[in-house]
Each structure stands twice: as structure tokens, then as C-alpha cells.
Amino acid sequence: GANYGWPVVAFSINYNEIPQWTPWPAAGQNISMPTWRWMPSIGASGLDVARGRAFPNWNGDLLAGGLSGANLDRIRTNGAKLVEREELLHGMGRVREVATGPDGNIYVALNQPDKIIR
Numbered sequence: 432g433a434n435y436g437w438p439v440v441a442f443s444i445n446y447n448e449i450p451q452w453t454p455w456p457a458a459g460q461n462i463s464m465p466t467w468r469w470m471p472s473i474g475a476s477g478l479d480v481a482r483g484r485a486f487p488n489w490n491g492d493l494l495a496g497g498l499s500g501a502n503l504d505r506i507r508t509n510g511a512k513l514v515e516r517e518e519l520l521h522g523m524g525r526v527r528e529v530a531t532g533p534d535g536n537i538y539v540a541l542n543q544p545d546k547i548i549r
Contacts, residue, residue, distance in 0.1 A: 434461060435463055466511050473500030476525075477540070
């Protein structure tokens with residue numbers, strides 16, 4: 432892996448509400464730009480690779496959850512390039528975790544309200 436700069440460089444809001452927008456590149460460091468970033472930040476939380484029979488067209492796609500965005504995105508890549516993004520869930524709750532179960536279904540752990548959805 433490359434050095435993407437965390438925690439020196441981030442496109443985010445700290446818990447103290449102060450934006451962390453360090454210019455690229457950080458002084459004296461060899462930092463790679465991210466392949467994808469959400470602006471504004473979704474508060475990324477939970478990431479899995481889709482696999483299994485339930486959603487065969489999504490095999491290999493990334494499933495990315497967001498706390499502040501209260502969303503779940505499906506992301507298709509080709510090498511290091513993002514080629515497709517689809518928002519699967521929005522506003523149902525803060526996504527804490529996402530996982531593909533042994534049955535191939537996608538399970539999402541939500542916070543506010545606290546529940547697991549399939």
C-alpha cells in the first residue's frame with residue numbers, strides 16, 4: 432500500500448468540528464491522492480466486498496457505509512479507477528458495519544436506530 436496521508440492529511444471534520452483540509456502534498460511527505468473521496472465526508476464506516484449468489488452482478492464490488500451520510504454505497508472499480516457508484520441506502524440510520532453473509536445476502540448494522548437490516 433501507498434501512503435495516503437492519514438492522519439496528517441484527511442478530507443474530514445474532526446470530532447471537535449474543526450475541518451481537516453491539509454493541502455496536498457503534506458510538507459516533506461510522499462503522499463498519494465486517494466482513488467475516491469466523498470465531499471462532503473460521509474464519515475466512512477464499514478467496508479466489504481460483495482460476493483455470493485444473492486447479488487451475482489455485484490461480485491467484487493465494494494460496499495461502503497457512512498455514519499454522517501447515513502448511507503450505503505456500492506462501488507465498482509476497474510483496477511485503481513472508480514467506474515460506477517450507486518447509493519443503495521440513504522437516511523435509514525448511521526451505517527456502522529456492512530458484511531456479506533454466508534448466504535450471500537448483505538447485512539448492514541445501523542446506529543440511530545440500532546438494528547441489523549438485510
